[in-house]
Amino acid sequence: MFLHTIPYMQFPVLLAGRPFTGERAVIPGVDYQPGALLDQWRERWRYHQTHPDGPYSYGPWDSFPGRPNARAAHARWLKQYYPLVEPGTYAYLEIGNSDLIAHPLPANVVASVFTNLEIHMVLANYSKSPVRIETTHTYVAPSQASSAPGNAWTVSPRSLLILRRSS
Numbered sequence: 001m002f003l004h005t006i007p008y009m010q011f012p013v014l015l016a017g018r019p020f021t022g023e024r025a026v027i028p029g030v031d032y033q034p035g036a037l038l039d040q041w042r043e044r045w046r047y048h049q050t051h052p053d054g055p056y057s058y059g060p061w062d063s064f065p066g067r068p069n070a071r072a073a074h075a076r077w078l079k080q081y082y083p084l085v086e087p088g089t090y091a092y093l094e095i096g097n098s099d100l101i102a103h104p105l106p107a108n109v110v111a112s113v114f115t116n117l118e119i120h121m122v123l124a125n126y127s128k129s130p131v132r133i134e135t136t137h138t139y140v141a142p143s144q145a146s147s148a149p150g151n152a153w154t155v156s157p158r159s160l161l162i163l164r165r166s167s
Contacts, residue, residue, distance in 0.1 A: 001063075002077045003160050007112045007124040009091045011081050014074045019056035019066075021048040040064075080143055080162050084114040084122070091115075102134035102151070109133070109155070119165040125155040139163035 001012045022044030025032065032038050037060075044057060047065055055066035063070070085091075092113040097104055100121065105111060108127035114120045121139060125131050133153045141147040142164050149166040 002073075003124055003126070003158060006077070006081055006084075006160060006162070007110050007122045008093055009085065009112070009114070011078065012074070014071065015058035015062040016071070017058055019048070019054070020059050020062065021045060023048070083116075083118065083142075083164070084120050084162070086116045089114055089116040099136055102136050105133070106131045121163045121165070122160055123153060123155050123163065124160040125157060128157045130157055131155050135163070138166040140166055 005012050022041040025038055025041035026045050040060065044064060048056075051065070055068040055070075057064045057066045067073070092115075095101075095111050095113060100113065101111060106127070108125065109131055110122075110124045110126070111133075112122045112124075114122070121135065123133055131154070133155060135151045135153070138149045138151050139153070140149050140163065141153070141161060143162060153161055153163065155161050
């Protein structure tokens, strides 16, 4: 979900609280309107019956089945997202050919730039194979502890890379 939101200046909501079990879709004596939503709720109820200890979903829009590491992943990505969206940030989403990238982007790759007191570039690879992107300026990948300044980046399949421009 982070791959589909961060490059577009969005961030997924963390659903938490009481687990969404779907039990309200199986109350005896209640005449339910048939359809996909009812089927989804009943599927969640069946899952909850066979997995009472989780992992849980916390709402109809949450991942199903639930993800045991959802909170940790959300916190990790939120920490990386905050610097991109400080007050006063300008965002350039889905940039095409520009002087920021040395060569045209491969198919199914999106680049977005967020500028505030620093400049960040988000490279999102929606394809099923790794891609190599060359930037015209030097960046670092703050999420990678061993990241050295560079201008050539490999983005794994179905993933994104957040870069910060070097001074």
